[in-house]
Amino acid sequence: MSYNNILLEENNGIATITINRPKKLNALNQETIKELHEAFKTANEDKGTKVILVTGSGEKAFVAGADISEFADYDVSEGKQLAANGQKILFDFVENLSTPVIAAVNGFALGGGLELAMACHFRVASDNAKLGLPEVSLGVIPGYGGTQRLPQLIGKGRAMEMIMTAGMIDAKQALTFGLVNHVATQEELLPLCEKIAGKILNNSSVAISAAIKAINANYKDGVNGFDVEINDFGNCFDTEDFTEGTTAFLEKRKADFPGE
Ligand code: COA
Numbered sequence: 001m002s003y004n005n006i007l008l009e010e011n012n013g014i015a016t017i018t019i020n021r022p023k024k025l026n027a028l029n030q031e032t033i034k035e036l037h038e039a040f041k042t043a044n045e046d047k048g049t050k051v052i053l054v055t056g057s058g059e060k061a062f063v064a065g066a067d068i069s070e071f072a073d074y075d076v077s078e079g080k081q082l083a084a085n086g087q088k089i090l091f092d093f094v095e096n097l098s099t100p101v102i103a104a105v106n107g108f109a110l111g112g113g114l115e116l117a118m119a120c121h122f123r124v125a126s127d128n129a130k131l132g133l134p135e136v137s138l139g140v141i142p143g144y145g146g147t148q149r150l151p152q153l154i155g156k157g158r159a160m161e162m163i164m165t166a167g168m169i170d171a172k173q174a175l176t177f178g179l180v181n182h183v184a185t186q187e188e189l190l191p192l193c194e195k196i197a198g199k200i201l202n203n204s205s206v207a208i209s210a211a212i213k214a215i216n217a218n219y220k221d222g223v224n225g226f227d228v229e230i231n232d233f234g235n236c237f238d239t240e241d242f243t244e245g246t247t248a249f250l251e252k253r254k255a256d257f258p259g260e
Contacts, residue, residue: 015046112144207245
């Protein structure tokens with residue numbers, strides 16, 4: 001598939017998705033959200049892809065939010081549809097992918113941009129990054145999962161303050177809050193993400209996808225995460241990766257996981 005608003009490239013097991021609307025600070029319009037869905041789906045289904053990175057084009061923004069010009073005249077029903085559809089095809093979709101997704105936050109991550117970064121499995125930021133959920137300054141609330149994932153990641157009180165003030169925090173503060181795992185210079189951001197991805201690549205992709213599922217289970221209503229863990233722990237014993245991992249350990253060699 002060809003894309004108008006994003007770039008997708010694959011290199012040595014790492015797929016990089018770049019949101020490419022720099023003149024609009026990579027704001028997420030509906031077409032971009034659909035293209036992101038397709039790109040994440042394609043990368044996740046590619047057996048050769050072991051880690052997905054998502055970043056923004058240019059040095060100014062990761063994503064400066066949902067495209068305000070598209071929804072300024074929406075009514076109640078269109079607003080609900082916008083949030084429901086976006087959550088389904090992009091934000092929940094990314095969170096539940098079996099392939100690890102790292103957000104390389106290379107500048108402004110505002111509104112839907114921070115929500116996209118939070119839907120990723122973890123985040124690394126450049127030192128010029130600014131993160132926030134400014135929706136209440138526009139008369140709305142976050143609609144792509146921000147009211148749920150921000151408190152999960154940084155705690156309820158901090159999330160309440162960030163959302164109520166519509167303020168931005170810098171990369172250093174985001175690191176202190178645990179919203180991002182690492183901070184690097186702009187130049188070092190992607191190399192650092194690739195270095196972390198390289199460590200993930202050495203491990204069993206089958207076990208990693210089971211771990212993502214079990215960790216996410218903690219945040220799902222009506223699901224007991226400990227039960228999911230027990231079940232998926234057991235299922236690992238029937239995989240080729242488990243046989244290879246344990247055999248390699250006992251033979252004192254590095255495992256070469258088939259990913260099955
Ligand atoms: N939706 C649509 N267009 C956006 C956008 C968004 N969320 N964020 C930025 N843009 C556009 C601007 O309208 C501008 O377009 P133009 O050149 O055609 O006028 C272009 O991107 C550059 O943005 P600009 O505001 O000129 O850059 P800046 O450096 O002065 O300010 C920000 C940067 C991020 C502080 C500012 O763009 C901003 O506040 N954006 C909206 C953030 C937001 O509220 N997001 C949540 C949406 S729910």
